[in-house]
Every structure is written in structure tokens, then in C-alpha cells.
Amino acid sequence: MTTRTASDPAPAPLLDLQALVVAVRRRRRLWCATALLGLLLGAALAVLKPPPPTAVAKVLVAHQADQPNDPGTLIRTDVALLQTTGIADQALKTLNSPQKPEDFMKEYSGAGLTNNLLQITATGRTDTEAQSRAKALADAFVADHVRRIKEAADAQAKALTDERDRMREELAQVNQSIGSGAQQTGPNASANLESLYASRAELTSRITDFGQRAAEAQVGTPALVAGTQIVDAPRAVRQSLPTTAATDGGLGLVLGLVLGLAVAAIGAVVADRPVLRREIAADLGASVLAELRRVPRRPPGRWRGRRSRAARARLATTLARTVRGSTEAVSVLELGCAHSAVEIALDLARELADGASAAGRPTDLESPGRELPGREPVAGEPSAGGPVVLVDGLPGPQLAKRRARPGDPTVIGGEPAAAVPGHQRRIGVGSVSPGTAWTDLQHLGTRTVLVVRAGHGSAAWLHTVARQLAEQRIPVLGVVLIDPDPRDRTDGTLWDGPRPAPRGRGERPARLLGPARRRTERLPMWTARVPDSDQEAR
Structure with missing residues (x-):
């Protein structure tokens, strides 16, 4: 008889109904298309071949x-x-x-x-x-x-x-x-x-x-x-032709809907593509920083575009606070959403170029508005308000052929990335899709932010990405989830800290007073994967 302790993870269910329902709902275009096709075929059959x-x-x-x-x-x-x-x-x-x-x-x-x-x-x-x-x-x-x-x-x-x-x-x-x-x-x-x-x-x-x-x-x-x-x-x-067409169309609609739902459910089970935040975070071994809609090719509507821009601005501010003050290059790696990764990298570059140059000093993350004492820049270290260069490592032309706007950072290819002057900050944009040259990811950045489209990669490939990044010693600052399910209520945060020691009945935790009191609030998700060297540098 085996006894499972509280620290052991719970066994994974054979079939996760919540993930199955979400996967089927995300493929609503498929079963809606099959239902519509059945409706049209039934109506067309009644017209072309009347009884x-x-x-x-x-x-x-x-x-x-x-x-x-x-x-x-x-x-x-x-x-x-x-x-x-x-x-x-x-x-x-x-x-x-x-x-x-x-x-x-x-x-x-x-x-x-x-x-x-x-x-x-x-x-x-x-x-x-x-x-x-x-x-x-x-x-x-x-x-x-x-x-x-x-x-x-x-x-x-x-x-x-x-x-x-x-x-x-x-x-x-x-x-x-x-x-x-x-x-x-x-x-x-x-x-x-x-x-x-x-x-x-x-x-x-x-x-x-x-x-x-x-x-x-x-x-x-x-x-x-x-x-x-x-x-x-x-x-x-x-016999009435409209009645016959409506009857045959209704039967075709039901049959098409059932067929589409069956195909979507079977495809979701066979493909094993994670769609929930908790599954993606567990497979990649990193917490979810933010959730964004996929950047459309055509301009979105007024209200939807405003909400998307506000979410992207918050994400850019969060990432800028995370990478500002560090001498290491940062990369944005995409999986199934190259266009969204390009926009996130551009937003981060603009935030680093504009936000930090105003004060010239790093900002205390715990007390917004209060500045920390400045320090002298180290030789060869990129300055806080220095120019930003985007290193294009994408296999497609999403970044290279993009029409530049005034104030956009300079875009260079992956070959001359090593020749970038030390006072410039590099932000690499690459991909972790199948066929990626894993050894080239070090040239894009020694730390990375993963931009993953929900339901795009299989669980096996997400494990491969996490293992390859660990072998290349590239820590993951966090995951930006693209096109998540709006009804997903799962937690995408990984908790790696030690568990609190059990206390006796009636015992209260010690209360620290004065300057020795420590903060007990939960740290932001993006600091969960920051290496110790970066913490000391801050």
C-alpha cells in the first residue's frame, strides 16, 4: 500500500473533461461550419432532388x-x-x-x-x-x-x-x-x-x-x-418545397452539428494540445504573465482595439520593469503567433526607449513613484535610456518586411547581432516552432519571454521547448498566452517556494515590528523565474 503525502502532485486524470470542453468550444468554427454545411446540403438536396x-x-x-x-x-x-x-x-x-x-x-x-x-x-x-x-x-x-x-x-x-x-x-x-x-x-x-x-x-x-x-x-x-x-x-x-427544404435542412443541420462535435472532440483527445492556463504553465515550467488577443491582420474595431492596446501597454510596462537594469539580452520567442510576438517586442522596445529615459533612475517596484538612488553605469553595460535594437530571428518576413513607423527601433538580422555596440540594448525575436535551431537562441537573448498561442502546440512539444531552453540555460521570465479561452478560470502561476511549517492549535505567527518586519505579499509572477544573479544586480 502506497501513501501519498501532501507534497506529492495529484495524479493526472485519464480524461480532463474541462480541457475537453474548452478544446471543443475553441473549435467552434469547425462544428459550426459542419452544421452550416449540413443545413445547406439538406436544403440543396430538397431543391435539386425533390421527392x-x-x-x-x-x-x-x-x-x-x-x-x-x-x-x-x-x-x-x-x-x-x-x-x-x-x-x-x-x-x-x-x-x-x-x-x-x-x-x-x-x-x-x-x-x-x-x-x-x-x-x-x-x-x-x-x-x-x-x-x-x-x-x-x-x-x-x-x-x-x-x-x-x-x-x-x-x-x-x-x-x-x-x-x-x-x-x-x-x-x-x-x-x-x-x-x-x-x-x-x-x-x-x-x-x-x-x-x-x-x-x-x-x-x-x-x-x-x-x-x-x-x-x-x-x-x-x-x-x-x-x-x-x-x-x-x-x-x-x-408536398410543399419550403417545408421539405426546411425539414431536410434541419436534419442536415443536426447531423452536421453532431459530426462536427464528434470530430472536434476526437481531434482534441488525439492531438493533446493544452488550452488551459494551468496546463500550459505546467508543461512549459513557467507562470503566465498576461493574456492577449491575437493581433489581427486588419485593423480591429474601435472598442476591441482600445482594450487590446491597453492590455498590451500593461504587458509592455511589466516586461520593461523586469528587464530594465539588467545587462543581459532578452528575447521574445513565439509559438504559433509570430505577428503577436513582433508587436509585443516592439511595444517592449518603445517602453524601454521612452519610459526609462525620463527619470534616468530605476523605479522601486514595491513603491510606485519613489525613485531609488542612482548608480554609475558600468563600462560596456547598456544604459537605461539607450537605443534599442531588435534582432530578427523569425523564419518568416513578419519583422523584416514590416513597415517602420517613426520612433521604431532598428531591426537587424541574426547574423550581425554580435556586432551590436555594448551601449545598445538587444531584444531578440525568434521562434520555438518545430524546426528551430536551438543553439541559435543564445544569440537572441540569455533570458526569454515565451509568447504561446493556446491550443497550438502539443503537450509533447511544450515539454520539448522547456527542456531545450533549460539545456541552453535560458531562463523563462514568463509566458504570454495568446487567444486564451475567455471562460478559463484555472490558475497559471507556478509555486516553487517552500511550504510553511505546520503550527500547533492556537499558535499564531510571530509579528515583526519596526524595520525588521518583512513583506509577506506575493511577489509578482514575472519575478518567479528571475535568476539569483539578476536579483543581486538589482
């Missing part, structure tokens, strides 16, 4: 073995008999049609409405032809049903009559034996005569019974024949 003219007829069927509690076995037998070549051939003879019975059987059908009511549906090229076919089928079925009833009654009556005639012959032999026994004398003559009289009485009774049963078998047949008739003459079914 043929149809006629229906209803036949009341009387059965010899009708029972009030019949579960519908007899009427299902009638439906099966309707779909036989005998009835189809008889109907074709009535219609004088050269069509084969096997082909004609595909153009009509039957359905049991009740235990004794049969509905016949027939199609044709016109309404008149459909009505003629339904009438011929109804007449053929009634004639066949009546014939079978009469044949069954005649067969039963004949069997009873034959049994009665055989008994009459046996009675004649008994009467002859009685006449012969009356002339005999002896001790056993009277006993034999009494036995013959008893046999004659029994045979006479049985002959009478069989005669009555034969008569009754013929008496019930007319009632069954009269009870089997056409109660609803064949009539054409009026």
Missing part, C-alpha cells in the same frame, strides 16, 4: 386470429406480404405495365398504423400514376388477403368433412357388426352387443360434431372477407 409524386391509400385488414392484446405481429406480417413479388406482379398486371416486380417493389412501401389498419404509399412520375399504383396495390392486397382467408377456411372445412366421412364408414361397419351379433347366442354375445352399441353412439356423436365444425368454418369466412376493404381511397400527397 417524387406520392399517393397513399389505407386498407382495413380483418384477421381470423385477431386478439385485443396483439402487439402488432399480424399487421407486420401484412406489411411483409405487401413487399412480395406476387402482389407486385398482380398490381402490374392490373396497370398493364411491363415493369419488373423487383423494380416496382422499390417504388412503394407499407406501414401498419394500428393492428388492423395498413397504409400503402406509392410513387410515380405524376400524381395520377401514383394514385393508380396505390389503387392497384390496395386491390391486389385485398384480393390476396381474401383468397388466403377462403383457402384457409376451405382447407379446414375439407379436413373436417373428410374426417366426418371416415367416421361414417366406420359407423356403417359397426351397424353391420351389430346386425350380425344379434343372431349369435352364447355367454359373451350380450357383452359384445353392448360394446358395439356404445361405439355406435360415440361415432354418431363425433360425426355430428365434425359436421357442425365444418359448417362453422364456412360461416366465419364472409365476415372476414367483408371486413377487409379499402377505407381510404388513394389520394395524392401535397
Whole structure:
């Protein structure tokens, strides 16, 4: 028996329903497209291939073995008999049609409405032809049903009559034996005569019974024949094209929606692409700094653009506070969102170039507005307000062919990055997509910020990225999540600190007074991965 302590992580569930629901909801374009496609295909099928003219007829069927509690076995037998070549051939003879019975059987059908009511549906090229076919089928079925009833009654009556005639012959032999026994004398003559009289009485009774049963078998047949008739003459079914299109479109919509949801769910399970903050943070081994919408190619709306710009400005300020005052180069590495990574790098470059040059001194992060004492710059160290250079390490032209605006930083390629003067600050922009040259990431920056699109990379690839960055000794300052699920309420913060020691019941923590009191607030997420060397440099 294995006991799991409080420090051990909880086992991962076999199927995370929350992640599955989020993944399916994120792929709403897929199942909405399949539902719309099903709707259009159903409506188009109703327009391009309208149903043929149809006629229906209803036949009341009387059965010899009708029972009030019949579960519908007899009427299902009638439906099966309707779909036989005998009835189809008889109907074709009535219609004088050269069509084969096997082909004609595909153009009509039957359905049991009740235990004794049969509905016949027939199609044709016109309404008149459909009505003629339904009438011929109804007449053929009634004639066949009546014939079978009469044949069954005649067969039963004949069997009873034959049994009665055989008994009459046996009675004649008994009467002859009685006449012969009356002339005999002896001790056993009277006993034999009494036995013959008893046999004659029994045979006479049985002959009478069989005669009555034969008569009754013929008496019930007319009632069954009269009870089997056409109660609803064949009539054409009026079909509305809008109604048919709406019905077929609704069925196509439901089928397409179910198919799209199934494909989305199966794809989410098979692909194993994390979409929740907690999953992405755990796979990359870094906390989530911020969540942003993907930067669109076309200008967004007024209100949406304002919210996005405000979120990007807050993120740029946060990153600038994190990297300002450090001599190490910083890189912005993207996974599935190159355009958003370029915009984040540009915002960070502008913030570093504009924000720090105003004061010339670092700002206390814990007390906004209060400046710390300045220090003399070290030789070769980039100044706080110095120029910023973007090192383009992206495989595509997102940064190289971007139209520069006034005040944008200088963009250089990855080759001359080492030739950048020491007083300039470098911000590398690269990618960690499949095919990345991991050894080149050191040239972009010794610390990095990952810009990851939710649901883009698989869990295995996120593990690969975290392992490769650890092997290259590139600490991750944090993760910027692009296109997160708006209903995601999971925590994307990693807690690596020591757990507090347990206290006894009623014991209170010590309260420090005066200058020895330490802050107990939670540090910002972006400081969770800052190396000790940077902490000492600050």
C-alpha cells in the first residue's frame, strides 16, 4: 500500500473533461461550419432532388386470429406480404405495365398504423400514376388477403368433412357388426352387443360434431372477407418545397452539428494540445504573465482595439520593469503567433526607449513613484535610456518586411547581432516552432519571454521547448498566452517556494515590528523565474 503525502502532485486524470470542453468550444468554427454545411446540403438536396409524386391509400385488414392484446405481429406480417413479388406482379398486371416486380417493389412501401389498419404509399412520375399504383396495390392486397382467408377456411372445412366421412364408414361397419351379433347366442354375445352399441353412439356423436365444425368454418369466412376493404381511397400527397427544404435542412443541420462535435472532440483527445492556463504553465515550467488577443491582420474595431492596446501597454510596462537594469539580452520567442510576438517586442522596445529615459533612475517596484538612488553605469553595460535594437530571428518576413513607423527601433538580422555596440540594448525575436535551431537562441537573448498561442502546440512539444531552453540555460521570465479561452478560470502561476511549517492549535505567527518586519505579499509572477544573479544586480 502506497501513501501519498501532501507534497506529492495529484495524479493526472485519464480524461480532463474541462480541457475537453474548452478544446471543443475553441473549435467552434469547425462544428459550426459542419452544421452550416449540413443545413445547406439538406436544403440543396430538397431543391435539386425533390421527392417524387406520392399517393397513399389505407386498407382495413380483418384477421381470423385477431386478439385485443396483439402487439402488432399480424399487421407486420401484412406489411411483409405487401413487399412480395406476387402482389407486385398482380398490381402490374392490373396497370398493364411491363415493369419488373423487383423494380416496382422499390417504388412503394407499407406501414401498419394500428393492428388492423395498413397504409400503402406509392410513387410515380405524376400524381395520377401514383394514385393508380396505390389503387392497384390496395386491390391486389385485398384480393390476396381474401383468397388466403377462403383457402384457409376451405382447407379446414375439407379436413373436417373428410374426417366426418371416415367416421361414417366406420359407423356403417359397426351397424353391420351389430346386425350380425344379434343372431349369435352364447355367454359373451350380450357383452359384445353392448360394446358395439356404445361405439355406435360415440361415432354418431363425433360425426355430428365434425359436421357442425365444418359448417362453422364456412360461416366465419364472409365476415372476414367483408371486413377487409379499402377505407381510404388513394389520394395524392401535397408536398410543399419550403417545408421539405426546411425539414431536410434541419436534419442536415443536426447531423452536421453532431459530426462536427464528434470530430472536434476526437481531434482534441488525439492531438493533446493544452488550452488551459494551468496546463500550459505546467508543461512549459513557467507562470503566465498576461493574456492577449491575437493581433489581427486588419485593423480591429474601435472598442476591441482600445482594450487590446491597453492590455498590451500593461504587458509592455511589466516586461520593461523586469528587464530594465539588467545587462543581459532578452528575447521574445513565439509559438504559433509570430505577428503577436513582433508587436509585443516592439511595444517592449518603445517602453524601454521612452519610459526609462525620463527619470534616468530605476523605479522601486514595491513603491510606485519613489525613485531609488542612482548608480554609475558600468563600462560596456547598456544604459537605461539607450537605443534599442531588435534582432530578427523569425523564419518568416513578419519583422523584416514590416513597415517602420517613426520612433521604431532598428531591426537587424541574426547574423550581425554580435556586432551590436555594448551601449545598445538587444531584444531578440525568434521562434520555438518545430524546426528551430536551438543553439541559435543564445544569440537572441540569455533570458526569454515565451509568447504561446493556446491550443497550438502539443503537450509533447511544450515539454520539448522547456527542456531545450533549460539545456541552453535560458531562463523563462514568463509566458504570454495568446487567444486564451475567455471562460478559463484555472490558475497559471507556478509555486516553487517552500511550504510553511505546520503550527500547533492556537499558535499564531510571530509579528515583526519596526524595520525588521518583512513583506509577506506575493511577489509578482514575472519575478518567479528571475535568476539569483539578476536579483543581486538589482
